[in-house]
Each structure stands twice: as C-alpha cells, then as structure tokens.
Amino acid sequence: MPRFQNYDYRQHIMLAINLEEQLQPGTFEHALHYLIDNKIDLSVFHEHYSNDVTGRRAYDPALLLKIVLFAYYKKITTSREIEWCCHTSIIFKALSCDLVPHWTTIADFVSGYTDAIALVFEQILLVCDQQGLLGHELLAIDGCKMPSNAAKEWSGTISELEEKHAKLKLQIAHHLAEHKLQDQLGHDDQCARHQQAIDTLSCRADKVQEFLSDAIPRMGQGKRPKEVKSNITDNESAKMTTSKGTIQGYNGVATVDKKHQVIVDASAFGEGQEHHVLQPVLEKVADRYQRMGIDDQLLKKVIITADTGFANEANMKYLHENNINGYIPDNQFRSRDPKFQDRKAKHPQWKRQDRKSRHLIPASEFNFDPVDKTCVCPSGEAMWLRRDGIDPSGHPKLFFEGRLTKCRACSLKSQCMRNPVSADTRKGHGRQVSFILNDKRSPTFTDWMKHRVDSPQGKQIYSHRMSVVEPVFGNIGYNKRLNRFWLRGKEKVNAQWQLYCMVHNIEKLQRYGQIAA
Numbered sequence: 046m047p048r049f050q051n052y053d054y055r056q057h058i059m060l061a062i063n064l065e066e067q068l069q070p071g072t073f074e075h076a077l078h079y080l081i082d083n084k085i086d087l088s089v090f091h092e093h094y095s096n097d098v099t100g101r102r103a104y105d106p107a108l109l110l111k112i113v114l115f116a117y118y119k120k121i122t123t124s125r126e127i128e129w130c131c132h133t134s135i136i137f138k139a140l141s142c143d144l145v146p147h148w149t150t151i152a153d154f155v156s157g158y159t160d161a162i163a164l165v166f167e168q169i170l171l172v173c174d175q176q177g178l179l180g181h182e183l184l185a186i187d188g189c190k191m192p193s194n195a196a197k198e199w200s201g202t203i204s205e206l207e208e209k210h211a212k213l214k215l216q217i218a219h220h221l222a223e224h225k226l227q228d229q230l231g232h233d234d235q236c237a238r239h240q241q242a243i244d245t246l247s248c249r250a251d252k253v254q255e256f257l258s259d260a261i262p263r264m265g266q267g268k269r270p271k272e273v274k275s276n277i278t279d280n281e282s283a284k285m286t287t288s289k290g291t292i293q294g295y296n297g298v299a300t301v302d303k304k305h306q307v308i309v310d311a312s313a314f315g316e317g318q319e320h321h322v323l324q325p326v327l328e329k330v331a332d333r334y335q336r337m338g339i340d341d342q343l344l345k346k347v348i349i350t351a352d353t354g355f356a357n358e359a360n361m362k363y364l365h366e367n368n369i370n371g372y373i374p375d376n377q378f379r380s381r382d383p384k385f386q387d388r389k390a391k392h393p394q395w396k397r398q399d400r401k402s403r404h405l406i407p408a409s410e411f412n413f414d415p416v417d418k419t420c421v422c423p424s425g426e427a428m429w430l431r432r433d434g435i436d437p438s439g440h441p442k443l444f445f446e447g448r449l450t451k452c453r454a455c456s457l458k459s460q461c462m463r464n465p466v467s468a469d470t471r472k473g474h475g476r477q478v479s480f481i482l483n484d485k486r487s488p489t490f491t492d493w494m495k496h497r498v499d500s501p502q503g504k505q506i507y508s509h510r511m512s513v514v515e516p517v518f519g520n521i522g523y524n525k526r527l528n529r530f531w532l533r534g535k536e537k538v539n540a541q542w543q544l545y546c547m548v549h550n551i552e553k554l555q556r557y558g559q560i561a562a
Contacts, residue, residue: 062135064138087106108140127151187515188297190296203275207257209253217247265316266320298310310329349370356375358439372506373498405463415482426448426455428448428478429445431444446474462476
C-alpha cells in the first residue's frame with residue numbers, strides 16, 4: 046500500500062513572501078506597477094484630498110489606479126469583486142501592498158476623478174510615443190455603441206413623457222377605485238395587491254413629474270435640429286440603432302494610430318449619429334499633441350480615415366478647408382468599385398435581394414412634377430409627400446410614398462413593391478420613391494471626397510482602416526468584457542471609457558515597448 050504526504054485544504058498557513066517579487070517582469074501587472082510608480086505623475090489627484098491636518102489617512106491613488114486597471118485587464122468590472130480580489134488574490138495584494146480598500150472607495154475613485162483620469166491617459170500616451178509606439182502616419186476613427194445604465198422605457202420627447210405621466214395617473218386612479226371596492230367587499234388580499242400597484246405607479250409618476258418640472262427639450266445636431274428623446278434616468282445618453290437592435294447608451298469613439306494600434310484619443314458621446322463627432326475629435330487630438338509637445342502640426346501631416354458613418358457634406362468641407370489628408374467614403378463607394386461588381390454572384394444573400402427587386406418599376410416611370418412637388422404612380426394614383434429634406438450628400442431631395450390602401454389593391458403591386466406581401470398587413474408601407482430637385486448642381490465637397498476615395502491611392506489607404514481600429518474594439522469588448530457602461534452621465538462614462546483604453550495602451554507598452562524589460 047503506497048504512502049503519501051498528508052494534506053488538508055482547510056488548514057490556515059502563514060507565508061513569508063516579498064510582494065514585489067510576485068510581479069514578474071514581462072507580465073501586464075509588472076508593466077502596470079513600473080509605469081505608475083516611475084513614469085506617471087499622480088499629483089493631479091492630490092487636489093481632491095483635504096486631510097492634510099485632520100481626518101483619516103486616505104488610500105494612495107497609485108494603489109487604487111493599479112488595482113482598477115488590473116481588474117479591468119482581468120475582465121473584472123464590479124467594485125465589490127475588486128475588493129474581494131484584494132482579500133484573496135496574491136497579485137492584487139502585491140499591487141495594493143496588502144491593503145484592502147472598501148468597494149465604495151473603489152467606486153468613488155472610478156467615478157469621482159474624471160479630470161485626473163484624462164490627464165493620466167495623456168501621460169500614458171506620451172510614454173507610448175517615447176517608446177516609439179506611435180507612427181504618426183495614419184489615424185483611424187470609429188465608434189463602438191454600448192448600452193448605458195438606463196432603461197429605454199424611460200425615454201421620450203417632452204410631449205411623450207407628459208403623455209406617459211397622464212397614463213400613470215389614470216392607472217393609479219383605476220387601482221384606487223378597485224382598492225375601495227375590494228375593501229368594501231372585505232377582500233384583504235386583493236386590497237394589498239392594488240395597494241402595491243398604487244405605490245409602484247405613484248413612484249413612477251413622481252419620477253416622471255420631477256424630471257418634467259425643470260426639463261427642457263433636448264435638440265439634436267444639424268442645420269435644422271429636431272427634438273430627440275430625453276431619458277429620465279440618464280439624459281445625456283441616447284437611443285442608438287445597432288446591429289443588435291435599439292439600445293439606450295453611449296458611443297465610445299476611439300482614434301487609433303496605425304503603427305501599433307495605440308489609442309490616441311478616447312471620447313464617449315451620447316448621440317447615435319457620428320457625423321458631428323469628427324471635427325471635435327480631430328481638434329481634441331491636435332490640441333493634445335500640441336500640448337504634449339509631440340507635434341504641433343499633426344493634422345497637416347497625418348492621414349485620417351473613418352467609415353461611412355462620419356461622411357456628410359459639413360465634414361468634407363471641414364477636411365478640405367483645413368487641408369486635412371482625410372479619406373471618408375460615402376455609403377455608395379462599394380458600388381462604384383469594379384472589384385465588387387460580381388458580389389451578387391458570390392454571395393447568395395445578394396441573389397435573394399436581386400430576385401426581389403429584379404422587376405421593380407423604376408422611379409423614372411413615375412410622373413414627378415418638381416414645380417408643384419407632386420408625384421403620380423404608374424397606376425395614376427397620387428402619392429403623398431412624405432418628406433422634403435436633404436440627402437446625406439447635401440442635395441435637396443423629395444421623398445414620396447404611395448397610400449397603403451391604394452397599393453394593397455393595385456394590380457401592379459407585384460411589379461412595383463419589393464415585398465408585396467407586406468402590403469396586406471398593417472405593418473407594411475406603400476411604394477416609396479425619391480427625386481433630387483436639381484441635377485444641374487455645382488460640385489460639392491462630397492464629390493471631392495468621392496474622387497479621393499475612388500482613386501487607386503485612396504482605395505489602398507482606406508483598406509487599412511478596418512485592420513487598425515476594429516481589433517481595438519475586439520480587445521476591449523471581447524477580451525476585456527466591456528459590453529456596457531455602468532455609470533451615468535457623459536463625464537463619468539467618458540472616464541470609464543478612458544480607463545479601458547488605458548489598459549489597451551499599457552498592453553501595447555508591455556508587448557512592444559521596453560517598459561517591462
């Protein structure tokens with residue numbers, strides 16, 4: 046019978062260890078520890094403390110910053126779990142010198158030092174430049190939309206929220222009447238249920254009323270801004286359309302250098318559209334490079350790339366007037382590229398779409414009168430002017446739609462509508478067509494950008510955009526598990542986004558720099 050050493054997992058032991066020896070060179074924690082202790086000036090945090098003479102000793106911001114950034118690196122997001130790791134994990138103990146901050150202290154550090162976090166982000170970026178990780182040749186800009194700590198059900202325009210408040214009052218009145226009736230009948234269990242509903246609805250109604258008492262309509266961006274939906278919980282967030290549906294959240298925009306995919310700017314915006322983001326982001330990057338002494342003429346030298354979400358006439362005009370070497374295509378640039386002419390033959394989904402629209406009656410067969418702004422369909426039915434606006438290229442355009450009741454009974458609907466079956470349902474729409482008012486127009490800045498993007502050099506340059514910026518979002522979203530913002534308010538969300546981008550940049554220093562050697 047073999048004999049083995051006795052062991053018991055329930056026993057308590059005392060270990061004599063050196064905390065610094067647990068941070069092995071070449072690891073992320075060693076790079077993080079060395080960077081914060083030797084390269085980063087954390088005096089920007091000191092102005093927030095007022096315990097010089099009296100009061101309890103505070104935790105050093107260097108320790109708090111280390112454990113927060115390492116937690117994000119290890120996919121740990123909650124302050125309570127970070128506190129638990131400081132109790133149990135030897136690496137967390139090494140970074141915090143065996144101190145265990147309370148989870149409220151950690152949470153206050155993340156949300157309460159937004160200005161200082163932004164300055165630390167710049168210092169880490171400066172170290173990346175000193176280590177030769179920035180190429181200053183091409184910058185790729187893109188956004189990543191994520192949900193915020195707010196529910197969509199609390200969103201709406203001012204009139205919609207007033208209507209919601211009125212409906213809540215009607216529901217409260219209904220439950221009050223039912224409560225009185227059940228009380229007279231002696232049904233105590235039913236009375237308790239209605240009373241619980243009254244309390245819940247009253248709390249919601251008070252929440253809406255409190256917001257409406259001093260709320261002003263929230264206006265969107267553009268030349269003719271319209272009111273957008275406000276949110277009672279976090280009014281700086283916005284409803285956004287993503288590939289996974291509509292969310293209430295923020296758009297985390299990152300500007301990435303091509304050489305080693307280092308993030309040179311991280312900003313969160315509470316708007317779904319990215320058109321108006323380009324100019325403030327570029328100006329912010331230029332000011333940062335000038336302030337840090339890296340390059341005071343950055344925008345004159347570097348190539349700027351962004352996807353079609355940033356393309357509009359105002360942005361093209363800004364790039365042209367400031368001599369910025371930008372490449373931002375419109376959403377039709379693939380259709381002008383000969384390499385994508387055979388995409389329908391290669392991809393079955395294009396074949397299905399082609400079958401739907403193969404025999405559609407073109408818009409040229411509709412009787413359009415640009416003077417009276419009217420349109421008559423091939424069946425002789427007048428269409429209604431759905432919208433009179435500007436298309437993404439800045440051209441005046443009229444959008445017409447057929448009456449659904451007319452299209453449903455039309456004998457040409459199988460040849461005129463993309464989905465004739467939808468005409469028989471309430472969710473369907475009539476045939477939609479659009480017309481540009483003036484074809485004889487002068488060249489626009491969008492045309493200038495089309496010529497740049499369609500050129501061989503432009504295609505070669507723009508082909509780098511996806512390989513530069515998309516892996517960054519993959520690292521932060523998948524590897525670090527940042528799939529939502531859990532703070533409220535643009536300033537706090539922006540700080541959280543910058544902290545995760547710091548983790549990404551420190552990883553680049555660990556892998557390609559000499560900081561952990």
